[in-house]
Amino acid sequence: MTRAQAAAAEPSSFEIRMVDVGGQLLRVGLKQGDKRKPALLMFNGIGANLELAAPFFEALGDREALIFDIPGIGGSPAPLLPYRPSTLAALAHDLIVQLGYERVDVSGVSWGGGLAQQFAFQFPKACRKLVLVATSAGMIMVPGAPNVLMKMASPKRYLDRDYMRSIAAEIYGGAFRRNPHLIERHAAGMRGSTQYGYALQLLGMLGWTSVPWLWMLQQPTLILSGTDDPLIPVVNAKLLATLIPNARLELVDDGHLFVVTDPERTARMVEAFLDEA
Template sequence: MPHFPASDGVRIAYQVQGRGTPLLLLAGQANNHHWWDGVRDDFSTSHTTITLDYRGTGDSDAPPTPYSISRFVQDACGALDELGVGRAHVYGTSMGGRVAQELAVRHPDRVGALVLGCTSPGGPHAVERGDDVRRALAAQDPAEAHHALRELMYTPAWLAAHPGPYRTMGDPGMPAHARRGHLTASNRHNAWDGLPGIQAPTLVVHGSDDLLNPTANATLLADRIPGARLHVVPGARHAYFEEFRATASPLVRDFLDGRDSRDSLRGCRRRP
């Protein structure tokens, strides 16, 4: 699997699939690129999809240094630089949506269109998950906590029909320090002040029954980002993009159509 050296020397793994306008896909907290396996083909027919394993996950290095959304943004830009992509559409879900927000705020020239899925602005304005959800996820029995997370990601009907393995439940190979680092990075995210400055056309997508990241955060984002569109997927929980793929993927593709980035991977240059 190809890697590139981040600015601090950490090796970051990246993956490229498909052909067309570049589309950067950003996964959720403590997950690697396999988060997108269930839906990536929906976009690779019309886009060159680019993913990376966040530092601490997958085939990337897991340094003992602090983790932050800012650092993830730098790594994402590094992946685009490695591929010679100046500008790409960006689709981030969950923590990946937090990274996508900061990327659009700090590097507006790198983002063509922006899709923010099941995510939050962070900070004091965000709507936090309920105490019952926190307690369930913090259960001392790992099996109990894992069961709680599954039910926050997917509906009972989908779980009954899909016994796993699940791609969105965290990277099992992550070292403990990296898992803690991802949690800290996500918890410290606060893009509120920068959201009104986002220039990219933006679509906000969220499940109506998402308790892991309450649906009210979608409205906050859509109201805060100029011209943003909001779509709430009825009946969906946190992993709306996978369980409700038949609705969500065409929705995102339609939004991206006609908003091609200025650059494409055609003739891109990779560093030797």
């Protein structure tokens, strides 16, 4: 890919830069916005590169937001050693400090929802509000169907767009079942995930759960869950809403990736929550 092609491929909502955080290079996407509002730090799903968040970021209006490729995913080089959620939370905290943010709102989608919970617990003063999207409490969860989970054990869907098209409706549900165009749009934003980087993400969450300390989270928390989610059934969102003291649950008539299939509606829900006093 030439430099011109690479520039054309970048989402218009992002300023993309490489940032060295304590020796780990991170590919960071930053959407400029109103400095009077807390910026939104977003953690993506497993294997997902930051470009996949572009439609949601564009729908956020004037809110500043940032996201980074997890080491080993997208454009962030793989680390030398495996990591745990606490390692990544500390890396994210160092990143926001380096970028000049003292306090942010934090959101996480699916796998990234676990990391968002870890960040809020580990750095409570740096996290004002918490948004958990299509996620669970980790190891202690009600899993989706075994045939769906098996397809999630490999990054093949990020490496083979035809394979993604063939399984998207089954593993993500919701609007993907009804509108093939959405699958094409999602596949077009994928930048690939290495086997090693994907394995690091799977291993990083192995045995992790937030259940023992969810009761300690003091941040106002919005939990969003799709009613047709084959991967993470709604009961997991209800568990989070029960265990987090200052949480509320809102259901979305869609599948696992409603933040992708309906970014405008998702952004309105998130912004309304973040703008509350």
